Amino acid sequence: MIYYDNSATTKPNSDCLKRANKFNDELFYNPSTLYHGGLSVKEEINKSKEYILRCLGALNHEITFTSCGTESNNTAIFCAVKRGVFLTDNGEHASVYNCFLTLKQKGFETVFIDLNNDGSVNTQKLFDYVRNNRVDFISIVHVNNETGAINDVNYIAKVIKSINKNIIFHADGVQAFAKLPYKLSNDIDLYSVSAHKINGLKGTGALIRRKGLNVSPLIIGGGQENNIRSGTENVFGIKVFEYATELHYSLLRENYEKVKKIKDFFIENIDKNLFTVISGDNSIPYILSLSAKGLKGEVIMHSLEMKDIIVGNGSACSSKHKNSRVITACGYGEDVLSGVIRLSFGIENTLDEAKYAVNILNETAKKLKGIMG
Secondary structure, eight states, rough: EEEEEEEEEEOOHHHHHHHGGGGGGTTOOOTTTOSSSHHHHHHHHHHHHHHHHHHTTTEEEEEEEEEOOOHHHHHHHSOOOOSSEEEEOOOOOOOHHHHHHHHHTTTTTEEEEOOOTSSSBBBBHHHHHHHHHHEEEEEOOBBTTTBBBBBOOOHHHHHHHHHHHEEEEEEOOTTTTSSOOOOTTTTOOOEEEEEETTSSSSTTTTEEEEEEEEOOOSOSSOOOOHHTSSOOHHHHHHHHHHHHHHHHHHHHHHHHHHHHHHHHHHHSSSSSTTTTSOOOOOOOOTEEEEEEHHHHHHHHHHEEEEEEEESSSSGGGGGTTSOHHEEEEEOOOOOHTTEEEEEOOOTTOOOOHHHHHHHHHHHHHHHHHHHHH
């Protein structure tokens, strides 16, 4: 099987699982207990925090472990600012976009900034709005999960803070973390990450928070995670997250170049008479969004699955919708929207796989065109 849906989830790395297994066997203790075993496990959680922050160069930040990127985003949006004007863009993941819709339903003023046609935020419109209007909280995705478009969140946050230093700036870094060469700037107040996008386990994420920023808890209970996220910590998942982070950062630039060659090969060899390339030049190598005009993306997806090639047709969290909200916001018409598929690559994928898969993809689309024609 060739798996090209790594933006939805990645396969947990077996070596990382083995390294962490002692936290299921001998070090299974509750980290909130005060005897030696619990204190040892608590220290291991702290080591994981320090390592992840060090990888991001986030010396002025702290980290709170959560259950996933969605929880991290929800905590940032609902718990950092209690009132005021909330601003985002139309290309956000559902875990951000739907939070803003919820705020709007509750009577808060919410603003949605337009996208460029590659899925990146229109920074000119963003900055103009902030210069001329009150804004209290901003959330901008680092890497668009459908098109792969990269928003330079360090630069965006710097400009925002130069306009109004009191605006709280959050970035959803789920698709960027441990894939892009990137250091978190002090202008980023909140940054969300997730383990299962980098060969860790589902059920583990984190919210990185600038020191001194007050964030109230979303989940109330025993006061774990410095009273920001109650609930007994998922120690096994956290340690797998740490080890998966180490796996990716140890070869981050090498993996970036390797995956870029795979993506470039697809773009060069895809039949341009059949496919429109949606992902632009300023996109992460790990995501390639295509559309087969006149065809249904879901039909292509299932046709490829029958040949053991797994692709997505947009965000897994929005798969029930007829057309992608994000690609629609990029300005494409129905002929493109209906045929969208997303290929998202992982560090296990190879160029040899791509050489085989691109031929199958071209043949599949050509055959379906013939049938429908």
